[in-house]
Amino acid sequence: MMKKFLMLVMMMLTACAMLLAGCGGDKKEAAEKVLRVGTEPSFAPFEFQKEGSKEFTGFDIDLIRAIGKQMGYKVEVQNMGFDALIPALNAGNIDVAIAGMSITDERKKVVEFSDPYYTSGLIIMVNKDNNDIKSLKDLEGKRIACQIGTTGEKKSRSIPGAQVTAFNTQSEASLELKNGGADAVINDAPVVAYYLQQGGSESAKTVGEKMEAEDYGIAVKKDNAKLAAEINKAMAELKKNGEFDKIYKTWFGEDK
Numbered sequence: 001m002m003k004k005f006l007m008l009v010m011m012m013l014t015a016c017a018m019l020l021a022g023c024g025g026d027k028k029e030a031a032e033k034v035l036r037v038g039t040e041p042s043f044a045p046f047e048f049q050k051e052g053s054k055e056f057t058g059f060d061i062d063l064i065r066a067i068g069k070q071m072g073y074k075v076e077v078q079n080m081g082f083d084a085l086i087p088a089l090n091a092g093n094i095d096v097a098i099a100g101m102s103i104t105d106e107r108k109k110v111v112e113f114s115d116p117y118y119t120s121g122l123i124i125m126v127n128k129d130n131n132d133i134k135s136l137k138d139l140e141g142k143r144i145a146c147q148i149g150t151t152g153e154k155k156s157r158s159i160p161g162a163q164v165t166a167f168n169t170q171s172e173a174s175l176e177l178k179n180g181g182a183d184a185v186i187n188d189a190p191v192v193a194y195y196l197q198q199g200g201s202e203s204a205k206t207v208g209e210k211m212e213a214e215d216y217g218i219a220v221k222k223d224n225a226k227l228a229a230e231i232n233k234a235m236a237e238l239k240k241n242g243e244f245d246k247i248y249k250t251w252f253g254e255d256k
């Protein structure tokens with residue numbers, strides 16, 4: 001009799017323990033809903049690492065953190081080459097890429113984009129003392145530095161006779177110009193503007209106007225329309241509640 005009773009108690013205790021463990025497990029899962037974000041941080045003010053720090057900062061970083069929070073995800077940002085972002089998405093190694101990435105027809109074939117969040121466009125940067133280059137036409141046969149896999153590289157390669165060097169990072173392309181290894185850089189206008197403003201104007205300047213408009217989008221794996229829709233919903237919410245404008249103002253100092 002006593003034995004049976006003891007066994008019953010034991011069974012009940014085991015059941016309780018299992019239940020508790022089960023609950024704990026669920027909780028853990030909820031807390032670990034992670035959004036794996038890939039970026040290429042040589043693109044201030046959109047994504048960069050403050051000097052001497054490994055931490056990511058910039059407009060895109062603030063935006064994706066706010067979007068992730070809105071969606072109930074913990075955001076984890078990792079650094080990779082710009083040309084590695086789309087393969088990483090499609091291999092399932094990251095969930096989203098935010099990297100000042102222009103929405104192009106070519107990319108739309110291989111990834112899904114969120115709604116556009118920023119309108120950009122390419123511009124030419126040359127050294128301050130260069131007075132020969134005033135437009136795209138003047139770049140024919142010249143040495144151009146750009147970043148691998150970018151729309152700037154594509155534009156550079158479309159110029160007849162140009163000698164194009166594509167670097168892993170945008171910073172290296174700008175340095176190449178400064179060091180006299182290139183005659184021009186083709187890069188996104190807001191990034192060039194920031195670079196000049198942060199001291200680059202001592203040696204460089206822009207020429208000509210911003211080229212055709214390019215819209216930035218957040219990329220997710222092809223056919224993951226569900227995640228893109230969730231991102232759009234969160235972004236719309238941030239636009240409505242003023243958070244998007246606040247982030248915009250932080251980085252561009254003006255109202256959207």
Ligand code: ARG
Pocket residue numbers: 039040041042043047082099100101102103147149150151152170188214
């Ligand atoms: N907007 C250009 C493109 O999509 C350049 C983006 C470069 N981004 C970066 N994080 N380095 O090709």
